[in-house]
Amino acid sequence: MLKVNRPQYNPYDMKKIISILLLTLTLAHVSSAVAQDNKHDDKQTRKERWEKFRQDKHDFFAKTMELTDEQSQQFFPLYEEMEKKCFEAVREVRRETREIMNNKNVSDEKYKAAADRAAALDTRKAEIEREYYTKFCQILTPRQQFLYHRCEHEFQKATINKKHHTAKKDAQRCK
Numbered sequence: 001m002l003k004v005n006r007p008q009y010n011p012y013d014m015k016k017i018i019s020i021l022l023l024t025l026t027l028a029h030v031s032s033a034v035a036q037d038n039k040h041d042d043k044q045t046r047k048e049r050w051e052k053f054r055q056d057k058h059d060f061f062a063k064t065m066e067l068t069d070e071q072s073q074q075f076f077p078l079y080e081e082m083e084k085k086c087f088e089a090v091r092e093v094r095r096e097t098r099e100i101m102n103n104k105n106v107s108d109e110k111y112k113a114a115a116d117r118a119a120a121l122d123t124r125k126a127e128i129e130r131e132y133y134t135k136f137c138q139i140l141t142p143r144q145q146f147l148y149h150r151c152e153h154e155f156q157k158a159t160i161n162k163k164h165h166t167a168k169k170d171a172q173r174c175k
Contacts, residue, residue, distance in 0.1 A: 053159075060155050065140070065147045074139045082132035086125045093121050 061079075062072050096114050100106050137145055 057155055060158065061148075061151050064151050064154065065144045067140075067144065071139055071144075075136065078132060078135050078139075082128060085128045089121060089124050089128065093118050 058072070058076055061067070061076075067075060093114075096117065100110060100114055133145075136148060140148060
């Protein structure tokens with residue numbers, strides 16, 4: 001008869017395996033809890049960053065256009081309303097684009113309709129801005145109306161320069 005050499009059962013090996021398994025499960029549980037906390041913190045900080053960005057934009061516009069307090073109180077709610085409508089128009093086109101990209105069986109008619117809506121997006125945004133510009137003219141002086149057109153571009157440029165400057169400082173700090 002053939003004798004098979006079986007490894008000896010060592011209770012200490014089993015304890016090691018169980019200990020490693022428990023440690024792994026504990027670490028997985030803790031990292032999951034931390035990840036959920038970070039996700040909540042990220043949402044909170046994203047909202048805070050958005051509010052700060054919005055306030056910085058308002059301050060920039062108010063200073064550049066030399067708005068009075070009364071003008072600011074009338075202008076910014078309308079401006080926010082206009083931005084929201086433009087954002088919704090963009091969001092709608094993006095949503096439709098995502099749906100088409102995720103669907104493999106799309107007809108040429110759907111592609112054409114989506115392409116037409118995407119091409120018309122700038123026109124739609126311009127229509128919204130024109131509608132609100134007429135409202136802004138009732139609040140702003142002719143000089144402020146002129147400055148308003150520059151504000152958006154200047155604010156974007158200032159924001160990009162600020163981010164670029166901050167990124168450079170961060171890169172230098174890491175060296």
